[in-house]
Structure formats: structure tokens, C-alpha cells
Amino acid sequence: MRFNSMNIIKNSACLIIGLLFVGCAQLSPQQIDFKPSIATDNLVQGSGTAGLVVTDNRNDKIIGYRGGAYEETSTIVALRPLDKVIEALTIKVLQQSGIEISTAFPEMNININLDKLSYITEDVKASIKKTTALAAISIEVNKNNTTFTNGFSSSQYIETVGYPSEEKNEILLNDVFESVLQRMFSDPKLNQFLSE
Numbered sequence: 001m002r003f004n005s006m007n008i009i010k011n012s013a014c015l016i017i018g019l020l021f022v023g024c025a026q027l028s029p030q031q032i033d034f035k036p037s038i039a040t041d042n043l044v045q046g047s048g049t050a051g052l053v054v055t056d057n058r059n060d061k062i063i064g065y066r067g068g069a070y071e072e073t074s075t076i077v078a079l080r081p082l083d084k085v086i087e088a089l090t091i092k093v094l095q096q097s098g099i100e101i102s103t104a105f106p107e108m109n110i111n112i113n114l115d116k117l118s119y120i121t122e123d124v125k126a127s128i129k130k131t132t133a134l135a136a137i138s139i140e141v142n143k144n145n146t147t148f149t150n151g152f153s154s155s156q157y158i159e160t161v162g163y164p165s166e167e168k169n170e171i172l173l174n175d176v177f178e179s180v181l182q183r184m185f186s187d188p189k190l191n192q193f194l195s196e
Contacts, residue, residue, distance in 0.1 A: 027068035030166050031079040032173050036089050038182045043093060046194030049102035050094060051109045054087040063173065064119025067129075067163045076119055076169065086112060086137075086181070093185050099194065108143035108194075112184075115151070119173065124159060131164050132157040133172050135180040141193060148193040154179035 066074040078085075090112060091101055099108075116136035124130045138151040156176045158168060184190070 026070050027066040027074040027163060029073065029075045029077070030066060030169060031077055032063070032170055033079040034082060034085050034174060034177055036085065036174070036178045036181050038089070038093075038178055038185060040096065042186045043097060044185055044187070044191040044194050045097045046094075046099045046191075048107040049100045049105075051103060051106040052087065052090060052094070052101055052112075053110070054083045054090065054112045055114070056081065056083040057113045057115050058117065063117050064121075064133075066169070067121050076173075082114055082117070086114060089181060097194070108141055111140040113138045113140075116153075117173075117177070119169070121163060127161050128159055129161075129163060130157055130159050131169075131172065133176040135176045137180050137184055139184055139190065141190070143193070143196075146193075148190065150184075150187060150189060152180050152183040152187070154183060 061077055063076045063078065065071045066076060068074050090110075094101060094110075114135075114137055116134060118134045119131065121129050121131045132155060134153065134155040136151065136153040139149065141148040154176050156172060156179070158164060158172055160168065164172070
């Protein structure tokens with residue numbers, strides 16, 4: 001009995017030390033592959049030609065930090081430039097809407113700005129962490145000497161035991177990124193302006 005008790009104590013001690021190590025472990029940097037795919041229902045409609053400029057206005061291209069013992073090195077960044085990701089999706093949406101992208105005297109000019117994309121993890125309880133992702137985007141359209149502007153934001157969060165895995169980070173950030181783009185491309189006011 002004594003032998004079994006000693007084994008249980010040793011195993012328990014090893015388990016506790018292991019959990020402490022995991023809690024303080026160094027998390028590696030992560031590159032998120034943003035692949036937005038938005039629903040085609042209720043997207044904006046229009047006609048004519050448009051010039052398009054997409055700008056990443058964020059001062060820091062680091063989206064956030066995964067955490068761990070050396071948080072400052074466990075950065076989260078995008079795998080591909082996000083202005084190019086947004087541009088590719090915008091061209092696809094506009095072509096489906098009936099608007100052709102052109103650089104030769106377009107009938108309207110569309111400027112899209114990525115204003116914010118953030119990732120923050122906070123302690124909720126002893127071992128529970130809440131991770132929040134937030135995205136903000138704005139659009140300006142110049143057409144017939146008239147300007148339309150609007151901004152959109154979206155936030156989502158998850159709660160996990162310990163720091164979220166790379167897979168959960170990828171899902172969370174892609175979801176919030178898709179959500180803010182969906183809001184912009186299905187905005188009734190933008191649709192009305194483009195249709196006029």
C-alpha cells in the first residue's frame with residue numbers, strides 16, 4: 001500500500017509540474033492564412049467601371065501575441081499582405097455585382113481601408129482565458145462628384161483552458177475578418193449608392 005501511495009504522490013507531483021510548465025511554456029510565433037469567403041446573398045449591386053485602392057492603415061502589422069513565458073516573441077501576423085487579400089475579394093465581389101475594375105478613366109473610385117485587426121487574451125478564471133479578436137474596415141466611394149463613406153467593425157471571442165491553439169486562433173481571426181467584410185459588402189446604404 002505504501003508503495004502505491006508513494007507512486008501516486010510522485011505521479012501527482014509530476015502532473016502538477018507538467019501543468020505548470022505548460023502554463024508557462026514558450027509559444028511559437030504564428031502566421032495566419034486569411035482566406036475570406038463571404039456569402040453571396042444580399043451583396044451590393046451596381047454597374048459601370050471603378051478604380052480600386054485598398055490600404056492597410058494599421059500602424060503595426062502584428063495582430064497580437066499568443067502569450068507564454070516570452071510573450072513579446074510569440075507574435076501573430078498575417079501570412080499574406082492583408083491589403084492584397086481584401087483587394088482580391090473586392091474584385092471578385094464587384095465583378096459579380098456588375099462593376100468592372102478599370103484604371104482608365106473609371107466612372108467611380110473605391111478606396112477601402114483596413115483600420116484595425118487585433119487579438120487580445122485575458123485571464124477570466126484560474127485556468128480559463130478569454131481571447132477577443134476585433135476587425136475594423138472603412139470604405140469611401142467617389143462617384144458623380146458625390147462621396148459615400150462608411151465604417152464597419154466586428155468582434156468575436158472564445159474561452160479556452162490555457163492559451164488557444166494555433167487552429168483556434170486561425171478560426172477566430174478568419175471568422176472576424178470574414179464578418180467585417182460581409183458587413184461592408186452587404187451594406188444597404190453602399191448598395192443604394194452604387195446602384196444610383
